[in-house]
Amino acid sequence: MMDQFYSREFIEIIQSNFNSQEHQFIIMKKKNKKMYINPEKYQNVSITSVSRERNVLEFIVTHIKFFALEYIRLRKLMKQVDYIFIHNLTEEISGILFRFKGKAKILWVMWGVDLYNYIPLKLFDQCTSELLIKLDSKVKSILLRLYFSFFHWIRKSVIKRVYIINSNKMDFRLLKKYFNTKAKWFSNGIYPNPINFEKLDKEIDFIDEKFKLKKNGEKLILLGNSGVPTNNHLDAMIRLSKMKDHNFKIICPLSYGPPIYIKKIIYEGKMIFGDRFIPLLEFLKPKIYFQILKQIDLAVMYHNRQQGGGSAHILIYLGKPICMKKTSGYFDLIEKGAIVFSIQDLNKLILNEVEFTQTMVENNKKMATQELSTLKSAISSVEMLLNILDNRKDISDLQGNVDNKFKGN
Template identity: 30%
Template structure:
């Protein structure tokens, strides 16, 4: 097998397999799904293998790793895979780590137990010796070099955005009357890395304004979702709405079309699918200037983003004013299949 892909069933898994089989030779790609996950049901295909995290499953996985020319690690969350590579580091030269974000920024997590320290020791060993590092944002590759000393070759990568460009184009222009509230979104999930509470506090000065705040909390940390929902209601009352139910892509696209301002307070690369869609809809988007995403949008798309870290120094008119009308044109390519075909063709032919 020329190309071996390893990951769990996540929300990008099924769309990615469909995309690769459509645009590249399926006989050259094997997708191994290790254990259970939270993504959509995987369509049975000849080049898809779902294995359990037991001895026989891991043995089959290792066999396929040896037989493949290239190994694509779609994130580094799976410790079974990390341990295999730790014990057989000669495999790493043909590995491609597709960085998701949390698997890199785990470097900053405190570790107090022996088990936690050992897991990070294994990860650090693997990352340092990784043959290739594929990131959506080049700044994440620079961090991998700084934190883990990786010497792997850098490649740019991107996944299929589940939010369809065709559907975004079909949405009618969101019309607002002078009495309509300013609709604000905070974050994209119940992952604590969204720093929801800090974001809510940054908006506290605007609580008496005509606003409506939505916070997607349908997946991630359930306990954190509960805390955010309670704090949001405490500060903003009926102006705060926690989105606890998962919305299919088309419904979520329509929801995004109603947003005026989106605020992403994560201190790492996160939520780029949401951000791309919102920029395409010419919404006002705030991210943090101390993240790798900040330079990504400036250098790759010539988009001047709005800084979350400056909100507390703004009055309400400054916060809501949106004069940008060209972002749709600037961000268009990320929704085009030819853009992704070129990206993955470069990776596969490397």
């Protein structure tokens, strides 16, 4: 699994609720990045580092080292186990799994990046696409494209024989559509919801005046969820610039993503909106971030793929209107009973021409409470999955799970 927040939470579930001696965790850490998982805290966790930077030489060297040093060790370990759980199927992990013929069943916890980076979906709008071309190095781009194209072929081979753990059926349908796979689906969420509802329900208590962003009756618009280009920040800002005569500020989370891209978005945001564009560049403590989200009047998600689901659910729980493109994430929220707005309603929402009633707010809060996995429900899902594996030693009837889930939809 990758060194990420949700990976850490999953490890904590296993360590605290199950026999930790039966589980071994191999963590893929991005070189020079923040560490979420401390291996010294656990006896059954080991870390290996790889470069995901666009420095071609560093990228190649670290990957040669990875496959030279880790391939034999991990393959040997894989042959000793009954089940292999993959959290985020990266190129490195695909290479390790390629043509593996051991007895172990492979279960893939599919993340959004696992799917949307590998299907022919237009992720970038025109202005963002043009910006990325300007920022890219053609030589680096060609070399890295060759690398990823090669491992994409390997990855497709691996996907044919895995079982899928994913709570979004729209994403599973897209996987079945674009990959030649008979993969079976386990739909229960195994990650706990990181949101503390008790903290969210408390009154805002400003620790620092700089986080008191709502002043003089202006609207606060949240733009995107990160500094990743799939947010299409520039296209969204150009669209919002046509409304800049109205009294609003833009809060733009940019705490992670390609540094050169983030720098350009800050520049463009300041050029278009001046001091009304407020970038959030640090990883904020949850309490502070919740305080900021409580002040938001409207959230604009300009992604062409499902992304920022955690932020979306927080905003829905807080009763904030969300304006987003009609992605699988949009339809998933609609199907669950949430009231969200399409991007076509953006101008009307800024002008208060679309009503967002208290009844709608209460409906959304109820939906978010029911749908988000609590720690207890995540533990229950993991326990159910492990029982299936332990008692039957076969996952073939997981197909029944997906068939029943899709029936009537």
